[in-house]
Amino acid sequence: MKVFNTSFTLSTEERCEVSDITKLIREVIQQSPVANGIALINTLHTTCALFINEFQTALLSDMKRFLEQMVARDAEWLHNDPDHSDCDRMNADAHLRALLLGHSLTLQISGGEVVLGQWQRILMAELDGPRARTLRIQIFGIS
Amino acid sequence: MKVFNTSFTLSTEERCEVSDITKLIREVIQQSPVANGIALINTLHTTCALFINEFQTALLSDMKRFLEQMVARDAEWLHNDPDHSDCDRMNADAHLRALLLGHSLTLQISGGEVVLGQWQRILMAELDGPRARTLRIQIFGIS
Amino acid sequence: MKVFNTSFTLSTEERCEVSDITKLIREVIQQSPVANGIALINTLHTTCALFINEFQTALLSDMKRFLEQMVARDAEWLHNDPDHSDCDRMNADAHLRALLLGHSLTLQISGGEVVLGQWQRILMAELDGPRARTLRIQIFGIS
Numbered sequence: 130m131k132v133f134n135t136s137f138t139l140s141t142e143e144r145c146e147v148s149d150i151t152k153l154i155r156e157v158i159q160q161s162p163v164a165n166g167i168a169l170i171n172t173l174h175t176t177c178a179l180f181i182n183e184f185q186t187a188l189l190s191d192m193k194r195f196l197e198q199m200v201a202r203d204a205e206w207l208h209n210d211p212d213h214s215d216c217d218r219m220n221a222d223a224h225l226r227a228l229l230l231g232h233s234l235t236l237q238i239s240g241g242e243v244v245l246g247q248w249q250r251i252l253m254a255e256l257d258g259p260r261a262r263t264l265r266i267q268i269f270g271i272s
Numbered sequence: 273m274k275v276f277n278t279s280f281t282l283s284t285e286e287r288c289e290v291s292d293i294t295k296l297i298r299e300v301i302q303q304s305p306v307a308n309g310i311a312l313i314n315t316l317h318t319t320c321a322l323f324i325n326e327f328q329t330a331l332l333s334d335m336k337r338f339l340e341q342m343v344a345r346d347a348e349w350l351h352n353d354p355d356h357s358d359c360d361r362m363n364a365d366a367h368l369r370a371l372l373l374g375h376s377l378t379l380q381i382s383g384g385e386v387v388l389g390q391w392q393r394i395l396m397a398e399l400d401g402p403r404a405r406t407l408r409i410q411i412f413g414i415s
Numbered sequence: 416m417k418v419f420n421t422s423f424t425l426s427t428e429e430r431c432e433v434s435d436i437t438k439l440i441r442e443v444i445q446q447s448p449v450a451n452g453i454a455l456i457n458t459l460h461t462t463c464a465l466f467i468n469e470f471q472t473a474l475l476s477d478m479k480r481f482l483e484q485m486v487a488r489d490a491e492w493l494h495n496d497p498d499h500s501d502c503d504r505m506n507a508d509a510h511l512r513a514l515l516l517g518h519s520l521t522l523q524i525s526g527g528e529v530v531l532g533q534w535q536r537i538l539m540a541e542l543d544g545p546r547a548r549t550l551r552i553q554i555f556g557i558s
Contacts, residue, residue, distance in 0.1 A: 130273045130416045132451045132557055134525055165275045167312060167412065169453060169521055173532030175469045181375045183318045187350035187357040188367055195343065195368050200481065207473035214473040224474055225481050228516060230371060232467045232535075235312055235378050235521050237410045239277055244408055246316030249375075265530055267523045269453065269556070270412070271275055273416045308418045310455060310555065324518045326461045330493035330500040331510055338486065338511050373514060378455055378521050380553045382420055387551055389459030392518075413555075414418055 141258035166270015176223035178230035223257035284401035309413015319366035319400035321373030366400035427544035452556015462509035462543035464516035509543035
């Protein structure tokens with residue numbers, strides 16, 4: 130059994146944006162010695178998220194609108210209140226939005242390729258950018 | 273170490289329905305050579321979801337009502353707008369509901385059986401049916 | 416390859432509370448023979464949840480308020496209605512809140528330590544306490 134660890138850092142440009150990282154993950158898997166197994170991808174952050182969905186401009190706008198509807202940025206969150214928190218980023222909304230989406234993905238590798246359906250893409254949601262974000266990837270399996 | 277891959281296809285009957293797939297997953301695990309390890313279950317779709325919860329008729333109705341409250345089907349989503357999208361299924365709500373629930377499960381196998389609590393069942397939510405849905409399962413571990 | 420299984424039980428004190436279980440998980444990983452691999456943590460319950468986020472008193476209050484906003488406890492859920500359900504705990508809200516947060520975590524182990532970012536903590540949300548809750552942990556990898 131082989132375990133292959135790597136990480137990479139992405140720079141985001143907007144406060145809230147969704148990036149397609151499928152190609153990056155495919156390249157990491159091709160560099161690994163694993164042909165059949167698991168790829169585990171974790172963000173090392175509390176205000177960004179990883180998930181699988183379709184990457185379409187219209188749908189990305191809908192996702193942003195949906196997250197804004199679910200968690201208002203300007204509600205009186207205690208995490209944003211200097212009397213209760215030493216957080217200077219005013220990013221309670223980003224923490225709560227990250228809860229909904231999740232911080233990791235566990236994907237199957239078969240024949241050296243990540244297993245995805247026709248419309249599935251590996252997406253990273255920046256929720257409090259712009260910032261540098263580190264993803265750690267562990268690939269686990271047999272050659 | 274053994275890696276066992278399989279998939280199956282389910283036909284759903286309603287636009288939005290929750291199915292109990294626990295028995296199907298138990299059968300797949302029994303067919304595999306793994307007694308101690310992980311079962312990773314992924315949908316290959318962007319408008320259905322997998323999760324663990326109780327399977328009770330009253331609670332399933334509550335789940336459907338909850339998803340409808342969280343994501344209105346008829347809000348003016350861009351993904352449903354022919355000026356912005358070539359999607360002809362008008363299913364933005366299904367994509368957004370899938371984000372909340374997740375597309376995969378990672379379960380423990382011990383003594384040849386999936387580890388579940390008393391009320392836990394393995395559930396698949398169809399969010400844009402009726403359709404045929406493919407689940408891919410990877411079982412990973414030692415005999 | 417080594418597979419190490421264990422479980423522990425936590426007693427919660429409030430109906431809705433978030434606990435930091437990072438230290439407990441670190442101790443379990445140190446007791447295991449695995450230095451490089453995966454730690455899979457599952458609750459065996461349908462009304463509590465596991466997730467990763469920052470552990471800060473102000474933010475925990477925000478999380479509780481957010482869950483209460485997302486899922487009203489006193490909406491007329493069928494799961495709480497004796498005409499439709501034999502559930503005597505009136506906990507439909509807890510089931511629905513658990514759906515949003517998820518019931519398991521898959522974490523990386525490297526150099527004998529769980530891989531977490533600076534602000535990341537392993538959190539358990541009790542959603543229908545006070546109760547005893549069992550977590551099952553499977554550690555999987557090479558020494």
